Amino acid sequence: MAYPGMFLLDEHGVVVNKQFEQNYRVRPTARIMEEFALGAVHEPRSDASSASTAELGIRAWTDSPTYRPYQQVRLHLDMDIPAGLHVYAAPAPNGYTPLRVEVEPLDGLTAGGPTFPPSVPFCVAGLDEAFMVFEDGLHVLLPLQFTKNLGPTRLQVRVEYQACTATTCFAPASIGFELDLNGLDLIRD
Amino acid sequence: MTLTPALPVVDFSRIGPAVGARFPEVQLPDQTGRPVDLHVARGGRRALVIVYRSARW
Numbered sequence: 001m002a003y004p005g006m007f008l009l010d011e012h013g014v015v016v017n018k019q020f021e022q023n024y025r026v027r028p029t030a031r032i033m034e035e036f037a038l039g040a041v042h043e044p045r046s047d048a049s050s051a052s053t054a055e056l057g058i059r060a061w062t063d064s065p066t067y068r069p070y071q072q073v074r075l076h077l078d079m080d081i082p083a084g085l086h087v088y089a090a091p092a093p094n095g096y097t098p099l100r101v102e103v104e105p106l107d108g109l110t111a112g113g114p115t116f117p118p119s120v121p122f123c124v125a126g127l128d129e130a131f132m133v134f135e136d137g138l139h140v141l142l143p144l145q146f147t148k149n150l151g152p153t154r155l156q157v158r159v160e161y162q163a164c165t166a167t168t169c170f171a172p173a174s175i176g177f178e179l180d181l182n183g184l185d186l187i188r189d
Numbered sequence: 190m191t192l193t194p195a196l197p198v199v200d201f202s203r204i205g206p207a208v209g210a211r212f213p214e215v216q217l218p219d220q221t222g223r224p225v226d227l228h229v230a231r232g233g234r235r236a237l238v239i240v241y242r243s244a245r246w
Contacts, residue, residue, distance in 0.1 A: 003204055007238040013211050013228050020201045024242055037237040187243065 008037055025070045025186075026145075031063040032072060042076055042139050051177040055085050055163035058175055067146050067153075069186040075111075075142040075157070075179070077101065079134070086133035088162045089119035093129040097162040097172035101142055104156035112143035125167045133164070149183035205240075212238065 004027075005020030019036055021027070028036075035041070048061035057080040067073045079099075081087055090098035103111040117139065119132040146153075157179065162172040206212050215227040227238070 003199070003201070004241045005201070005205070006240070007206065007212060009212050009231070009236045009238065011233055011235055013231065013236075015206050015208050015210055015212055018201070018205060018208060020199075020204055022199055027241065033237065033239065037235075 006033060006036055023070075026072060027068070027070070028072045029063040029074075032074070042078070044076070044078060048078075049177045049179050051175045052080075053173060053175060054082075055170065055173065056081060056087060056159070056161055056175060058159060058177065060157060060177060060179060062144070062155075062179060062181060065180075066182045066184050067144075068184045069146055069148050071146070073144045073146070073181075075101075075103070075144055075155070077114075077140040077142070077157075077159070078137065079140065079159075080137050081135055081163070083136075084165055085163050086122055086131075086135050086165070088164070089116065089132040089134050092131065092162075096129070096131070096169075097160055099134060100160040101140060102158045102160070103142065103144070104158070106150065106153070106155075108146055108148040108150055109153075110145045110147065112145075114140050114142040116140055122164075124164050124169055127169065131164070146183065149185050151183050153181045153183055155179040155181065 003020040003022060004024050005018060007015050008017040010016045017036065044059050045061040045065070047065070048059045051058050059078040061076050063074050088096050088098045092098040099116065101114040103109070119134055122131045122133040124131065155178065156176065158174055158176045160172065160174045163170045202208070212227070216224050219225045227236070
């Protein structure tokens with residue numbers, strides 16, 4: 001097998017799905033393999049970080065409290081938007097702030113771009129611009145990859161957003177929080 | 190979602206048994222050296238076959 005990967009077999013032993021990596025150094029977490037086999041269920045870990053404002057509540061966690069170099073680890077963010085409120089999505093008209101997730105750079109950490117669910121069109125009374133917004137709740141995934149063991153590692157995450165109601169556009173705001181992970185050595189066997 | 194860049198694009202649909210095909214008969218030793226037949230061990234249940242160079246995660 002030139003490439004590492006996974007096969008999902010049905011009750012008859014027939015391959016129903018398969019997934020590979022291009023590099024033996026890259027490994028998914030157990031959570032990713034579980035989702036491959038059973039489907040995605042993004043349950044927050046019991047030690048998830050929480051932060052909120054009046055317009056947005058966030059719970060954040062990673063696939064695993066530990067990581068190894070080149071392991072695929074994902075940052076999960078569950079965002080709750082109170083009824084009647086909306087959060088602008090990209091692309092937003094000039095002068096408005098779409099929902100953004102940023103991870104503070106660390107030497108040895110590569111953070112990919114976040115994956116957002118589909119947004120919906122929305123109009124604010126009295127404004128000519130057409131907006132795309134998120135409503136109710138959304139789950140955001142952001143891939144992380146460490147290229148070395150940093151030992152105990154604190155991720156600093158910032159979420160920027162701008163909320164509105166059907167008649168009011170609020171000022172841009174941000175929420176910051178921290179997540180602790182523990183680095184482990186690369187497995188070479 | 191992989192972040193590892195600069196590798197040639199590979200058509201993974203052509204790697205290994207195809208989706209829709211029965212997985213081959215495979216017999217491999219377990220951690221005690223006892224041979225295990227994949228399809229017998231499945232016992233008619235679904236299975237996840239993971240192919241990596243070690244089982245230590």
